[in-house]
Amino acid sequence: MxxxxxxxxxxxxxxxxxxxxxxxxxxxxxxxxxxxxxxxxxxxxxxxxxxxxxxxxxxxxxxxxxxxxxxxxxxxxxxxxxxxxxxxxxxxxxxxxxxxxxxxxxxxxxxxxxxxxxxxxxGEYWKGAGSNEDDIVFATLGTGVGGGVIANGKLLHGVNGGAGEIGHITVQPNGYLCTCGKRGCLETYASATGIVRVADDMAKEFNGTSRLKELIDDGDEKITSKLVFYLADNGDILANQVVDRICFYLGLALSMIGNTLNPASIIIGGGVSNAGNTLLQPTTKYFQQNAFPSVRDSTKIKLAKLGNxxxxxxxxxxxxxxx
Missing domain, CATH: 3.30.420.40 (ATPase, nucleotide binding domain)
Known part of the structure; x- marks a missing residue:
């Protein structure tokens, strides 16, 4: 043998x-x-x-x-x-x-x-959330936002290796400055660091009672994206507003990808995806609001399965x- x-x-x-x-x-x-x-x-x-x-x-x-x-x-x-x-x-x-x-x-x-x-x-295509499909897009939300596109079972690279750079889709014209040099990239909002930046900015304008606002104003505890999602899960109003805004930008970017490629699945991975349904549900809602009907009815938004x-x-x- x-x-x-x-x-x-x-x-x-x-x-x-x-x-x-x-x-x-x-x-x-x-x-x-x-x-x-x-x-x-x-x-x-x-x-x-x-x-x-x-x-x-x-x-x-x-x-x-x-x-x-x-x-x-x-x-x-x-x-x-x-x-x-x-x-x-x-x-x-x-x-x-x-x-x-x-x-x-x-x-x-x-x-x-x-x-x-x-x-x-x-990895997700071979053994994870996309293992029964030939057309998937993978979005990884970590320190930055990256991605990969698999079409007809083949990884797309583009003419200069730039295919799948979904972190640099503009979601807010003239928005935050990105390390890439342009403004309003998805990465500046939906990455772990971007989420903290959004929380800081929204806290300045928030007038109600919120544990997240208290923590930001005190400046003692290090605010993380994980903490923002945890507080949102526990009913914090500001944290929920922050999550809603981030998911709006993410859902918008994913709808553009959906309208361009109509993959079977768009899979969300990376550390931020550990927020699970708290991230997935509003993102899916905003994806569906902004996607072309035939795309909305066929492309699914899923969480990655393989983790690290x-x-x-x-x-x-x-x-x-x-x-």
């Missing part, structure tokens, strides 16, 4: 790097994480990944021959043809990094990489191409 070979997935983040061994069916066999060491211009990141994977292969009594290949999701701008990453500022990489060359040399396995949001969308594993699972799925 021929044993099937395994896949290796890497989800590189600014704080931690998650890694996993999977089988060809997408089951996670082993997973672990290491701290991402961004010191010395991020020069330790790739050597640490190579060292950690080599050790885990050895410890599990396997060799590289037992694996098909490696896939990785990374922040920054990915050049898939050259296997390089640039503009990954949260990794302290100031110059273009030859990731594929270094990892293939270090581990002797074929390697592919893509942007982290694209890779998470592959979406990245490593999606990354591993990229290694299947080396079979």
């Amino acid at each position: 021929v044993m099937s070979k395994g896949l290796i997935g890497i989800d590189l983040g600014g704080t931690t790097t998650k890694m996993a061994f999977l089988n060809e069916d997408g089951e996670v066999l082993e997973k672990w994480r290491i701290l991402t060491d961004i010191s010395d211009n991020g020069s330790h990141i790739v050597p640490n990944i190579i060292k950690s994977i080599s050790k885990h292969i050895e410890d599990s009594g396997k060799t590289t021959d037992d694996f098909i290949g490696i896939g990785m999701g990374t922040p920054g701008a990915v050049n898939r043809e050259n296997g390089t990453v640039s503009e990954a500022f949260n990794l302290n990489w100031k110059t273009t990094q030859p990731i594929r060359k270094d990892i293939q040399a270090g581990l002797g396995l074929p390697f592919d990489l893509d942007n982290d949001a694209n890779v998470a969308s592959l 594993d979406a990245g490593v699972i999606g990354a591993a799925s990229m290694a299947l191409q080396f079979r």
Whole structure:
């Protein structure tokens, strides 16, 4: 009997790097994480990944021959043809990094990489909320807002790698200034940091009684998006107004995506999606108000299913191409 070979997935983040061994069916066999060491211009990141994977292969009594290949999701701008990453500022990489060359040399396995949001969308498509569908859009709400588009079972990249940049759909003309340089991007409202910014601004104009307003005015406790949703769940009027505004912007952006692509599902993931129905219900309402009727009746808004594993699972799925 021929044993099937395994896949290796890497989800590189600014704080931690998650890694996993999977089988060809997408089951996670082993997973672990290491701290991402961004010191010395991020020069330790790739050597640490190579060292950690080599050790885990050895410890599990396997060799590289037992694996098909490696896939990785990374922040920054990915050049898939050259296997390089640039503009990954949260990794302290100031110059273009030859990731594929270094990892293939270090581990002797074929390697592919893509942007982290694209890779998470592959995970949800393969094993998560979109696993029965050929057309999905994935929106990840975390420190920023990212996304991925899968059409006819293929990840879309666009002519310059910009497909799926849904965090930069303008939802409020002349709104908040975004790190990308333009104003009113969805990311400035619906990311974890954006939600806090909206809460701060709305608190200034709010006159009623609200625990959220008290906390913001006192300035003692660090306001987080998680706290805003928690207070909204517990009936805080201001927190509910903040959530309603954020969900309006999110639903509006998702309706534009729906009207353009009419996917089977738009899947919401990332840390902010842990708010569950408190986020999903108003977002769906505003999506339906702004979507074209045939889109409204066919595209579903769903919560992601894989949580923190979406990245490593999606990354591993990229290694299947080396079979």
